[in-house]
Amino acid sequence: MTRLPDASRGEGTIAALDSELSEVLSFGGLRRFLRNKPAVFGSLCLLILCFVMMAWPWLVPYPDDIADAVNFDRMLEPPSSEFLFGTDEAGRDILSRVMAGTGMSLGLGLVVIAVAVVIGVPLGMVAGYYGGAVERVIMRVVDVFSSVPALVLALAISVLLGPSLVNAMIALSIVWWRVFARIAHGQTLSLKNEAYVNIARQMGASDRHILFREILPNMASSILVTASLDAGAVILIGTSISFLGAGANPPAAEWGLMVASGRNYLPGAWWPSLFPGLAIFVTVMSLNMIGDGLRDFFAGE
Template identity: 45%
Template sequence: MTGHRDAASTGPDDGTWRRVLTALRHDPLALGGALVLLVLLVVGVAGQWLAPAGINEVDVDRMLQPPSLDHPFGTDELGRDVLSRVLVAARVSLQVGLVSVGIALTVGVTVGLLAGYYRGWADNVLMRGMDVLFAFPVLLLAVAIVAVLGPGLRTAMVAIGVVYTPIFARVTRASVLAVREQDFVRAAISIGTSDLRIMRRHVLPNVAAPLIVQTSLSLAFAILSEAALSFLGLGIQPPDPAWGRMLFDGRGFVTDAWWLGFFPGAAIFLTVLAFNLVGDALRDVLDPRQLTVNEARRSSR
């Protein structure tokens, strides 16, 4: 029984996380991405207190002022401070990313776990449903869901969560199919261990690594999707700020007030890039297939 328990404990452990930290320290791009995400987290939590002015503080006398010492990001068409709105909008993007990916992770992992473990008719029914969702373009399906439920922050989170669920279901199912054939799982089945306990104690820990990688990458695309929905007027509604909505409002001032679109666009760009850089670093350390590729490259040198 001891050997069985040890064999099952192959998920991310302290040694794995030490490798992650080492990889971040030795990869300047990944380290820079991690620092950007740390700043984003601080801004998302404390943005309202860091903002130098009220996000809806209208002053027509200072409308469309370029970046200056008083207003580092300039002012918009209503005289509102763009820096304050960009800082506060970070909380919206972070909230949408975390909640929507959390929904996709929970539902997708559950579906993929059941489909991969039980296979047969359960696999066919569950994964064909995921294939139907996966067949739609991400943004088109999100727009359709928001159109049915009505625009708003909560609807956007649900819509983005739904469209990314099939990705997590596929990743989970593929990993579970491989883990289910391992000796420690067969041993647990042979001694009468319940399916729920096997999935919770032996299967899930062994599929955690690719899910962590997928989560980090999906956060980037969830934030990008939220920006797209807000740009279309289907995400968070005015007067609350959102990066995508700020891009929409600034589209008519591209030549006269470039800062209206530049700074929220730069915030989206840096956030998505940071998540992708950290996700790539995590993949290099946690993804077994990538580890095999890296080892093959090292041995060929």
């Protein structure tokens, strides 16, 4: 007689999840991922950015220029062997400030996506699993948040809370949970009537067990792909909020703030805006490439 999986211990789903993770981490899975050249390039760029984020205090050539140093004798110097990215309007080394700003932008993306997942996924799962009035209330709230463009809503919340990087993170987290709530809601609707869920229910598994041990692991790949793709969008909107004056405050070495400060000297002095803008572009591009690669990987392409 074939032995059914023990729902009380989550054997059915956990075995499936273990199989999926084993495929991802196996040599064959890694080789299949490495065949996606854009994803590999994006991963290398992200690794470099993460290294800079952790090691910038030891890498920056001019540590004093990270904060509010002023060097009038070297204001707006173009890129040279001494200042590879040039200097800004206060004579500060742009390369040092771009490297220091890596942690702010990557940290913003990581924190916002993590908070959005923690809030949005459980709410979406509860709405999809229980249905009825619970579903209507939660999804109507999601619809309200979705009716306003993300940048506009995040900017409005940031202005109300007061300009700061932390408040920008809070604003983006409030905005972004809706994305994961929708995904979790749709995935739960399609998974809650699967055979393994019905077996677990018939064997007396609790709703909590079914939601977090049976359904959640089977939507993990969709959440991971969305998180990778949306991290770039979060960073882009976060730097836009700083650019508009509702995010990080001067003299913080934040990329959006640096672009905003440098625009006053265009087109003559192009380097104060160009290099932090390129940093934003490379970061967002890398995360999008990784997200596309993960989506193709889980789709079996």
